[in-house]
Amino acid sequence: MSHTEAVPGSSLSAARRARELTEAAGRVADVLVVGLGATGAGVALDAAARGLDVVAVDAHDLAFGTSRWSSKLIHGGLRYLASAQFDVAHESAVERGVLMTRTAPHLVGAQPFVLPLTPMVSTAQAAVAWAGLRAGDMLRLAARTPRQVLPAPRRLSATEARHLAPAVRGAGLRGGLLSWDGRVTDDARLVTALARTAAAHGARVLTRVRVLELTGGGARVRDELTGEEGEIRARVVVNAAGVWAGGLVDGIRIRPSRGTHLVLRSERLGELPAGLHIPIPGETNRFVLVLPQGDGRVYVGLTDEPVEGGVPDVPEVPETDIGFLLDVLGSALDVPVARDEVVGAFAGLRPLLDLSGDGAATTRTSDISRRHAVLTSPDGVTTVVGGKLTTYRRMAQDAVDAAAAAGGISVPPSPTAGLPLVGAAAPGRLRALPVPRRLVRRYGTEALAVHALAAGDPALAAPVLPGHPVTRAELVWAARHEGALDASDLLDRRTRIGLVPEDREAALGVAREVMVEGVLR
Numbered sequence: 001m002s003h004t005e006a007v008p009g010s011s012l013s014a015a016r017r018a019r020e021l022t023e024a025a026g027r028v029a030d031v032l033v034v035g036l037g038a039t040g041a042g043v044a045l046d047a048a049a050r051g052l053d054v055v056a057v058d059a060h061d062l063a064f065g066t067s068r069w070s071s072k073l074i075h076g077g078l079r080y081l082a083s084a085q086f087d088v089a090h091e092s093a094v095e096r097g098v099l100m101t102r103t104a105p106h107l108v109g110a111q112p113f114v115l116p117l118t119p120m121v122s123t124a125q126a127a128v129a130w131a132g133l134r135a136g137d138m139l140r141l142a143a144r145t146p147r148q149v150l151p152a153p154r155r156l157s158a159t160e161a162r163h164l165a166p167a168v169r170g171a172g173l174r175g176g177l178l179s180w181d182g183r184v185t186d187d188a189r190l191v192t193a194l195a196r197t198a199a200a201h202g203a204r205v206l207t208r209v210r211v212l213e214l215t216g217g218g219a220r221v222r223d224e225l226t227g228e229e230g231e232i233r234a235r236v237v238v239n240a241a242g243v244w245a246g247g248l249v250d251g252i253r254i255r256p257s258r259g260t261h262l263v264l265r266s267e268r269l270g271e272l273p274a275g276l277h278i279p280i281p282g283e284t285n286r287f288v289l290v291l292p293q294g295d296g297r298v299y300v301g302l303t304d305e306p307v308e309g310g311v312p313d314v315p316e317v318p319e320t321d322i323g324f325l326l327d328v329l330g331s332a333l334d335v336p337v338a339r340d341e342v343v344g345a346f347a348g349l350r351p352l353l354d355l356s357g358d359g360a361a362t363t364r365t366s367d368i369s370r371r372h373a374v375l376t377s378p379d380g381v382t383t384v385v386g387g388k389l390t391t392y393r394r395m396a397q398d399a400v401d402a403a404a405a406a407g408g409i410s411v412p413p414s415p416t417a418g419l420p421l422v423g424a425a426a427p428g429r430l431r432a433l434p435v436p437r438r439l440v441r442r443y444g445t446e447a448l449a450v451h452a453l454a455a456g457d458p459a460l461a462a463p464v465l466p467g468h469p470v471t472r473a474e475l476v477w478a479a480r481h482e483g484a485l486d487a488s489d490l491l492d493r494r495t496r497i498g499l500v501p502e503d504r505e506a507a508l509g510v511a512r513e514v515m516v517e518g519v520l521r
Helices: 014-025 038-049 078-082 086-103 123-142 158-164 187-200 242-247 319-330 389-407 427-432 437-456 472-481 487-494 501-520
Strands: 028-034 054-057 108-116 154-156 176-184 204-206 209-215 218-223 229-239 254-265 275-279 287-292 297-301 344-353 373-376 381-385
Touching (some): 014 204, 014 229, 028 038, 028 218, 038 229, 054 187, 078 086, 086 389, 187 204, 242 344, 287 319, 319 344, 373 389, 437 472
Parallel strands (some): 028 054, 028 229, 054 204, 229 381
Antiparallel strands (some): 108 176, 209 218, 254 297, 254 344, 275 287, 287 297
16 A cells, blocks of 8 residues: 555445446345444444445444544443442443453554542542542453553642642642543544444445435335435344434334533634543542543533433533533532533434333433343334443444344354554654654554645645644545545544634635535546
């Protein structure tokens, strides 16, 4: 592969989509996957890597739903220990290690967090938190994740805590607790890497293809770009539509839980060498997270609130969530953040499986297990629900195993625990790449190609908007190789410029120019 090329076979484009949609309508695939979030893209990769003929569709875009609204953390499962969900905790720690050491070390790295011991945190609470962090380190050990990948937790003096968290109120600060967890550069980019890796293994990845009717033998679909309807047939079908899964298969009941995050400008909180864990008053195992993004923004989250009624394409953020997060944040800061300093907000809906029998909301969504479930309907559709971003790979493996068994298809074991995603390489090779670190964290080895685009054309080296690091070259790369079909794909998912409405409006003209001109250069 030259320095100006994508990984062979991985490029997704409008032309490839059109060609493969026609091909998909004229054959019987082994597997049809519905949904191209992390789980669906993971299923497509798992099945294709086992040698199956795969078609994967989504009514919108890659990572359009829940997978782009996460906290961007790859959790080791600590919170599940507190509720005695030991299998979920261990599975999370194992999958975190897989991402950090084998499949996506370019996208997933170690993130330090400080839990400041303010007067709001009692001595007893601090002791419980420290015991939890030590238990989390035992999870790391059990998952065989090396110490050099995830350092040990340790206690901080008040001076050290202030250095790592200068925005925290100094009065009464007794010190802090330092811990480490996994963090993905961008959840939507992880999904894009999954989809492109699946494509490199032969999967047909088709966005803007809506399923109108789903059966065990395939689906009636509509091309959302042309309005044309048709049929995609397959030997087995996997429903990975997340919070929309229940609308495709009878008998699947989802209890959506809303997780809200705020977006602040980085200068508001000053230099943040580490993220923050701020305890929620009255809760023993829940925190508000403060996570610097390295692009001039900081995320503050998250809530865990049940959602009633229909499931929207893009969830709205209620003022009650914003007020809650600002109140908890203000409990630890020198100067509370004002409402007008919140420049953006986003909410994702977790697809939690409702096991209450009658669907009644008798349990808080924060208490519902994050254990995933794989269910096969009477007509043969395999649905995978629950879980979380960290465990997408294991969810995909289990879904393919179940679908293959239901359809009588003989498959080899899943190879994905050792299968690097597009752009992945050993840490030493990534560090040696002669390009900006920001590009390496987003593109891995393909950062060379993105950088070469900018170096070859001064116009493409220019930032998309002042004060934000994304360049026009990155938008062109997304249109040529990452399946972006319009300006929204560019701004809202291939980059995250769109999380701040003011920035999105300022960048919209450039994104539209790229979609018209950039692909033709």
